[in-house]
Each structure stands twice: as structure tokens, then as C-alpha cells.
Amino acid sequence: MSDFYPHLFTPIRIGPHELPNRILMGSMHTGLEELEDGVVRLAAFYRERAEADCALMVTGGFSPDLAGSLNAHTPPFDSEAQAEAHKPIPAAVHDAGGRILLQLLHAGRYGYHQHIVAPSPIRAPINRIAPREMTEDDIQATIAAFAASAKLARRAGYDGVEVMGSEGYLINEFTAPRTNKRTDRWGGPFENRARLPQEIVKAVRAATAPDFIVMYRISVLDIVEDGSPPEEVITLAKRMEAAGADVLNSGIGWHEASVPTITQAVPRGGYAWASQLLMGEVGIPVIAVNRINMPETAERVVADGQADMVSMARPFLSDAAFVRKAWEGRALDINTCIACNQACLDHYFDGKISSCLVNPRACRETELNWTATDTPERIAVVGAGVAGLATAEVLAERGHRVTMFEAHDHIGGQFAIARHIPGKEEFDETLRYYARRMNQLGVDLRLKRKAEESDLEDFDRVVLASGVVPRIPDIEGSDHPMAMTYTELLTGARKPGRKVCIVGAGGIGVDVAVYLAERDGRSHTDPTAFRRRWGVNARPEPVDPPHEIILLQRRKGKMGAGPGKTTGWVHRLTLQKANVEMVPGVTYRRIGNDGLTVEVDGELRTIPCDSVVLCAGQESVRDLESALDAAGTPVHVIGGAAHAAKLDAKRAILEGVTLAARL
Numbered sequence: 001m002s003d004f005y006p007h008l009f010t011p012i013r014i015g016p017h018e019l020p021n022r023i024l025m026g027s028m029h030t031g032l033e034e035l036e037d038g039v040v041r042l043a044a045f046y047r048e049r050a051e052a053d054c055a056l057m058v059t060g061g062f063s064p065d066l067a068g069s070l071n072a073h074t075p076p077f078d079s080e081a082q083a084e085a086h087k088p089i090p091a092a093v094h095d096a097g098g099r100i101l102l103q104l105l106h107a108g109r110y111g112y113h114q115h116i117v118a119p120s121p122i123r124a125p126i127n128r129i130a131p132r133e134m135t136e137d138d139i140q141a142t143i144a145a146f147a148a149s150a151k152l153a154r155r156a157g158y159d160g161v162e163v164m165g166s167e168g169y170l171i172n173e174f175t176a177p178r179t180n181k182r183t184d185r186w187g188g189p190f191e192n193r194a195r196l197p198q199e200i201v202k203a204v205r206a207a208t209a210p211d212f213i214v215m216y217r218i219s220v221l222d223i224v225e226d227g228s229p230p231e232e233v234i235t236l237a238k239r240m241e242a243a244g245a246d247v248l249n250s251g252i253g254w255h256e257a258s259v260p261t262i263t264q265a266v267p268r269g270g271y272a273w274a275s276q277l278l279m280g281e282v283g284i285p286v287i288a289v290n291r292i293n294m295p296e297t298a299e300r301v302v303a304d305g306q307a308d309m310v311s312m313a314r315p316f317l318s319d320a321a322f323v324r325k326a327w328e329g330r331a332l333d334i335n336t337c338i339a340c341n342q343a344c345l346d347h348y349f350d351g352k353i354s355s356c357l358v359n360p361r362a363c364r365e366t367e368l369n370w371t372a373t374d375t376p377e378r379i380a381v382v383g384a385g386v387a388g389l390a391t392a393e394v395l396a397e398r399g400h401r402v403t404m405f406e407a408h409d410h411i412g413g414q415f416a417i418a419r420h421i422p423g424k425e426e427f428d429e430t431l432r433y434y435a436r437r438m439n440q441l442g443v444d445l446r447l448k449r450k451a452e453e454s455d456l457e458d459f460d461r462v463v464l465a466s467g468v469v470p471r472i473p474d475i476e477g478s479d480h481p482m483a484m485t486y487t488e489l490l491t492g493a494r495k496p497g498r499k500v501c502i503v504g505a506g507g508i509g510v511d512v513a514v515y516l517a518e519r520d521g522r523s524h525t526d527p528t529a530f531r532r533r534w535g536v537n538a539r540p541e542p543v544d545p546p547h548e549i550i551l552l553q554r555r556k557g558k559m560g561a562g563p564g565k566t567t568g569w570v571h572r573l574t575l576q577k578a579n580v581e582m583v584p585g586v587t588y589r590r591i592g593n594d595g596l597t598v599e600v601d602g603e604l605r606t607i608p609c610d611s612v613v614l615c616a617g618q619e620s621v622r623d624l625e626s627a628l629d630a631a632g633t634p635v636h637v638i639g640g641a642a643h644a645a646k647l648d649a650k651r652a653i654l655e656g657v658t659l660a661a662r663l
Contacts, residue, residue, distance in 0.1 A: 166251020
């Protein structure tokens with residue numbers, strides 16, 4: 001038991017196994033699974049987490065057969081050759097003292113290929129391909145395939161399997177009336193709809209052994225119309241226990257649900273109440289999931305009886321040593337997951353390898369490494385935004401003597417400004433992490449000190465991470481008293497009026513609109529307020545935004561396309577709920593006492609307003625570069641200082657870490 005989180009670090013039994021803590025590293029499909037050297041990289045990825053005391057983890061999803069594959073590039077886990085190829089993964093975890101389960105996931109109608117099947121031939125709204133309805137033979141073959149894959153997983157050395165029965169994948173499609181319109185023994189009343197998961201778990205248990213862990217991922221909350229009601233979820237949980245499951249992991253929401261489940265809009269521990277529905281109903285452990293990213297939240301979930309264990313996935317991307325730091329009472333040293341999705345889920349759905357914005361080493365464990373330098377240098381880092389902070393951290397870890405110059409009285413740069421956006425409060429955690437690292441590593445941090453050429457004369461090299469400033473667009477009246485930059489608004493230097501026009505609908509413009517629409521709300525931090533705001537198990541409460549907002553962009557077409565692939569829809573829905581007017585295809589003419597005048601489709605329109613917020617891009621700050629070059633000082637330009645266009649923290653941090661690792 002830990003002195004710091006006693007409930008979280010109380011041992012627990014799963015089947016015949018005793019675990020030293022109640023933290024599960026949940027399943028994440030990283031994209032490494034499809035690579036030629038994927039097994040080697042996955043082994044390194046999981047080993048690093050197990051070495052830091054993660055006692056139990058689950059792989060990304062592997063299908064038991066071809067029809068269930070997530071995409072055409074992911075081979076099913078259905079052969080002796082696959083089992084043999086996977087052996088290095090559990091071996092690496094076992095060598096480090098951990099246990100690992102293989103997730104068996106049949107994608108059902110969510111698969112992106114031509115062989116997809118489902119209980120009924122209903123196309124998913126997020127998929128262009130319609131599934132084929134499964135026959136009786138198909139269903140029997142699928143049950144047998146799950147059992148065969150579980151047997152192969154045991155042969156590969158895995159400690160068990162997680163049977164994926166949630167998030168709208170095949171098994172969940174059978175249990176929910178929404179997608180199961182069958183009239184045979186696999187559809188209709190609950191008794192029939194629950195038959196497939198029962199038969200699969202029974203077959204998996206029969207095909208393996210008593211010491212082989214069978215985890216069932218149960219959808220405790222579908223969040224879609226015609227999903228499973230709570231009484232069916234509880235009954236299904238009992239039947240999964242009777243069928244041979246050792247533990248129940250919770251699943252929240254389908255991928256087609258119009259309510260956020262893991263984005264920054266969800267407060268910490270915002271769905272633990274759903275897992276609590278099963279507590280006391282079954283005799284096996286229940287695991288809570290979603291937006292549990294710090295030990296305090298995990299401890300509270302277990303202590304309050306909302307679950308026996310907690311599952312965290314992305315927090316193990318952001319910090320491989322999460323468990324060890326929590327055990328040692330070093331929560332403030334954890335590099336916290338900020339739920340941005342930019343480098344993990346967004347990457348995966350774009351066909352890229354997943355990683356982490358705040359920890360770009362994640363899934364690059366065999367590629368991005370650094371050792372102590374043999375030739376320490378005096379290195380100046382100009383700018384304490386996240387690019388500069390990431391650079392300084394790695395340089396100092398390697399033994400270089402680092403001095404940071406920052407013109408403001410705080411660290412963070414654009415990141416510190418963005419933290420004022422509702423839902424981006426988690427950015428404070430990243431800044432807390434970097435502030436501690438600078439202190440621990442002895443970085444000479446000089447705040448309120450704008451670097452001049454003379455300050456940099458005695459350094460061996462200089463890293464320019466001097467960031468960006470807002471671009472002032474060439475609009476008549478851009479200096480009008482009602483006009484302000486997004487930085488002036490978000491830092492509180494300027495106050496907006498009741499009616500606000502936003503010039504620019506990229507990522508920053510959308511963020512500003514969300515800020516104006518939700519800055520007085522509590523839904524991002526209070527689970528009860530979140531449920532009311534989004535209508536979870538109820539009608540959503542009406543929205544009364546504090547401002548009337550008009551969002552404009554030069555480009556024609558879809559508005560608000562700037563934010564990330566898996567989070568942008570949340571922002572767009574938020575703006576829709578707040579009745580934000582969106583005006584594409586504009587030419588800006590002037591800002592004046594009568595408001596903002598624009599031209600749309602050849603016609604002039606003056607929009608009366610109290611404030612105009614300029615979100616028209618950014619410009620790099622790199623004025624020291626030419627002088628340093630002339631003086632012969634080696635200089636490296638990164639982050640926004642290098643490329644202002646489409647600046648994002650993901651690229652800035654990766655550039656900083658990569659540079660520092662090779663210098």
C-alpha cells in the first residue's frame with residue numbers, strides 16, 4: 001500500500017492473479033501493429049511502462065478473423081505464425097515484471113474494408129461502407145474464431161485477453177436494439193441480443209485455462225438512441241461473470257455518439273458514475289474509464305466505490321512512469337495527459353503512428369533516445385514556450401548547461417494563452433511539469449528578460465524558440481478601439497462587448513469562439529454540470545451564452561475545420577448550441593464605429609458589433625537570427641519562430657526534443 005494513494009495501491013485479485021495496484025493501462029491501437037518492425041517497437045513500448053511498475057496492460061485491438069479487422073492493413077490474429085510473431089511482446093513485459101492481455105476486437109460495421117459484417121445490414125453514420133448481415137454460420141464461425149484467437153494468445157505468452165464488447169463494435173452491435181433488428185435467436189428480446197457475448201466468453205474460457213485472464217469490455221453507457229438501458233447492462237454484467245469473465249472493464253459511448261467521451265470537454269472522472277452501476281451487482285472487479293489522468297482522480301474513484309480499478313490509456317503515452325511516480329508520491333512530476341488527441345487519436349485516424357503531444361518519445365522508444373553528452377556546452381534557449389521548454393529539458397538531462405531567456409514573467413508562450421480556453425485547463429499541468437523540470441535540472445531560467453544580442457555572446461550555441469506574435473490583418477480600421485488581438489482577449493488585457501465578430505475561423509478563431517460561448521460554464525470541470533450540458537441520459541439544458549458571436553472566414557466552404565480530426569466536431573457542436581453565426585467567403589472591408597463591414601458574394605454587409613477579435617494568423621519572431629549568424633554563433637530555429645503557419649504545440653515540442661537529442 002502506498003502512503004499517498006492507499007486505495008489505488010491496495011492489491012487486488014483478478015482470477016487467480018494478485019495485482020499490486022488497481023491501475024490498468026487500457027487498450028490503445030497505435031498503428032505500430034501494422035508496421036514490419038511493429039512487434040519490436042511494441043515490445044519496447046510496453047516494456048518501458050512495465051519497468052515503471054505498470055502491473056497490467058492491454059494491447060491495441062486485434063481481430064479474431066478477417067471480417068472483423070479494423071482496416072485492410074491490419075492482419076487478424078488467427079494463425080500460429082501470428083502467435084509466434086507476437087512472443088517478444090509478452091516476453092518483454094514479463095521480463096519487466098508486468099502482465100499483458102491481448103485485446104480481441106471484432107470491428108463489425110466500423111471496419112474500413114469490403115468484408116465487414118454486422119447483426120443487421122445497417123450502415124454506420126461514420127462509415128461509407130454498409131455491412132453484410134451475418135448468417136447463422138457466420139455467427140458460429142465468429143464465436144469459434146474468438147476462442148481460437150484466445151488460445152493463440154495464450155500460446156504467444158499473453159496473460160489473458162480482453163473481449164471488446166463496447167464502443168459500438170460487433171458485440172455491442174448485437175446487444176443494442178439500435179443495430180440489432182434480427183428476428184432469429186440472435187435478435188429481438190434481450191435474452192437473444194445478449195446471446196453472442198455469452199457464447200463468446202464461454203468459448204474463450206473453455207479454450208484456455210483457469211489462470212488465463214478473461215476481461216470483458218462492457219458498454220456501461222452507449223450514449224446513442226436505442227442503446228442498451230441500465231437494467232440490461234447490469235443483467236449482461238451478471239451473465240458475463242457467469243460465463244467465465246474474471247473482470248469487467250467499462251466502455252463509454254459509441255464512436256458515432258454526439259456527446260464527448262474522452263476529449264478535453266469531459267471533466268476528470270466524468271464517467272465513473274456509469275461504472276458504479278455495476279458495483280455490488282457482480283462479484284468480480286469493475287474498472288472505470290475515461291478522463292482519469294492523475295492519481296488524485298483515480299484514488300477518488302476507487303475510494304468512493306465507483307469502481308474497483310481504473311483504466312488509463314493516454315496517460316501512459318504522456319508519461320511511461322505514471323504508476324511509479326504515483327506510488328512514490330511524486331504526482332507533480334507526472335507529465336499529464338491533456339486530452340488533446342492531436343498526436344494519438346488524430347494520428348491514428350490519419351493513418352500515422354500514434355504518439356503524444358507532450359511526450360513525443362511515446363511509440364518512438366526505439367528511435368528517439370538520448371544519452372549524456374561527452375562535450376557539455378553552454379547553450380542559450382531564447383523563449384520559454386513549449387518548444388523552448390522541451391529543448392531545455394532534454395539538453396539539461398544530457399548534461400548541457402542551459403540558460404533560458406523569456407521576455408514575459410511566466411513560461412508557456414502561446415500554450416499559456418491557450419490554457420484560458422474552456423476545456424484546455426489541462427494545459428496548466430504541462431506548464432507545472434516543465435516548471436518543475438527546469439528547477440530540478442538546474443536550468444537558469446531568466447524571466448522578464450528579453451534576450452539581446454549582447455546577452456548571447458558567451459554561449460556555444462543558441463536555440464531560437466522565440467515564438468510568434470498575432471498577425472494584424474490589412475483591414476482598414478484594424479487599429480480601431482473595438483478591435484483586439486486574440487492574445488489581448490484571452491489574457492484579459494481587453495474585455496469583449498456583448499456582440500463580438502471574430503476575424504478568422506481557423507483553430508485560434510474557433511478557440512476564441514468557444515471561449516466567448518463557454519467561459520462562464522463549469523461543464524469542463526464538474527461531471528454533474530457536464531451531464532446536464534450535454535444531456536447524458538437526459539435532455540440537454542438550454543445554452544445561454546454570454547455573448548452574441550459571429551465567426552467569419554475568407555475561405556468559402558466548411559467553417560471550423562481547423563481543429564483536430566477527433567475533437568473538431570465537439571467544438572463545432574458547441575458553437576452550434578451557442579447559436580454562433582458562421583459567415584464564410586468574406587472579404588474584409590473595414591472596422592468602424594458602425595461595426596465590421598465585409599463583402600459576401602459581391603454585396604456589402606455591415607455587422608453591428610461591440611468588439612472585433614483578430615484571429616488572422618501569426619508571424620514568427622526571429623529578429624536575433626541574422627545578428628547571431630553574422631557573429632558566427634551556431635543558431636537553431638524551432639517552433640513558431642521557424643514556421644508560424646499552422647503552428648501547433650505538437651510540432652513545436654517534437655522539434656525541440658529532436659534537436660536536443662542530436663546536439
